[in-house]
Amino acid sequence: MATYLEFEKPIAELDAKIAELEALAARKDGPLISDELAKLKTKSVKQLKQIYSELNAWRVTQVARHPDRPHLSDFINTIFEDFEELAGDRVFGNDEAIIGGLARFKGRSVVVIGHEKGRTTEKRLKHNFGMAHPEGYRKAVRLMDLAEKFNIPVLSFPDTAGAYPGKGGEERGQAEAIARGTQRGLSLGVPFVTLIIGEGMSGGAIGIAAANRVLMMEYAIYSVISPEGCASILYRDATKAKDAAEAMGITAPELLRHKIVDGIVKEPVGGAHRDPQRAMASAAKAIDAVLQELEGMSPAELRAQRRERFYAIGREGL
Incomplete structure (x- = not known):
């Protein structure tokens, strides 16, 4: 049975x-x-068509969080072949919020890393609603190291409301783990492509998204903080999340305009949840096109391009 949002x-x-x-x-x-x-x-x-042509930022946020939207596990099962999960950070344990491993994509070997939210109550609890612990980001770094060792591209799929904010995460070095993930992404000598598939919130997303190219699904969102978190801080009222979403510029067209992302993957009319297979096929086509652009670049060129891409954010108008 289809799940309809309030505005639908x-x-x-x-x-x-x-x-x-x-x-x-x-x-x-x-x-x-x-x-x-x-x-x-x-x-x-x-x-x-009319409703989706007039979506504001808060409604896009609702679409990005739609329970039937394709998750990382759906992408793995649909656009990749021979996926082999690699678990654990070799320090503390395995974080189920971030899944990663080796796979085949369009005939090439790749490393896949991404957040998994889970769809059923049982799966959501298992994957901690996609909110990763420090060991998740350390696992991501381990997989990036592996990718560079064997000279294979990295593909990442952020989809998180943010990194796990609890006491355990802080005790095990959450901020340092995210920083290491970001640093390792910037230093990779292999092609690195990110696709924001749902929510790309906070350091929880950037820890696996310091890529050469950052793409977004049309109705995904990407920001340093969730609308609710922003409203709690700026307005001292989480119920003003709608106002915060409008002010933050978290939608794909807005982010593309400011060159924070590099491309938008169009979704079927009414969002990816209405036709997941078509949405994921479009995503695979976009990722493949970007990989073909990057595969001819040397490790030094990839690092330089990636760092310049992130350093350039915010320079406009200075």
Whole structure:
């Protein structure tokens, strides 16, 4: 059963009518209502396009968090072959919020790293809702080291509300682990491509996103803090998250305009959750195109390009 967001209520009502008419038409003695069905379906698609052409930042945030949106595990199962998970940081343990390993992508070997939120209650608890502990970022660094050793590209898929903020994470060096992940990304001598697939929030995202190219799904969000966190700090009121989202510039077009991301992967009308296979196919095509651009560059050129890319952020207008 489809999950509709609050602002999609008109679509939900239309789709409910369509389902009701389809059930009637499916009966042997059902009325001939094909013309009415066709009109309602056309109206539903038209209204969906209209709603999604006018999304504000807060509504985009809701789409980015949609429970049916493709997760890292979906990307692994769909666009990669022969994925072999590599667990543990060789220091403390294995963090299930960050999954990584070796895989085949379009005929080439790659290292895959990303956040997994989980879809069911059981899986969400297992993966800590995609909020990584320090060992997750240390695992990511270990995988980046492996990629450089064997000269294979790194592909990362941030999707997190932020790194785990609890006492245990702080005791085990959360900030240092994120910094090491960012530093290792910048120093890699192999192509490194990031795709923000849902939420790319805070250092929790940048710890695996210091890449040569940073792409975003059309309805993903990317920022130094979540709208709720920003509202709590600036407005002293988390309920003003909508106002914060509008002020922060967290949507893909806004980030592309400021050159914080390098490209946007278009999603099906109504978001990736409405047609996950098509959305992931578009993502694979975009990643492949970027990898082809980077694969001819030397390690020194890759490092220089990556560092300059991040140093250039914010220079405009200075």
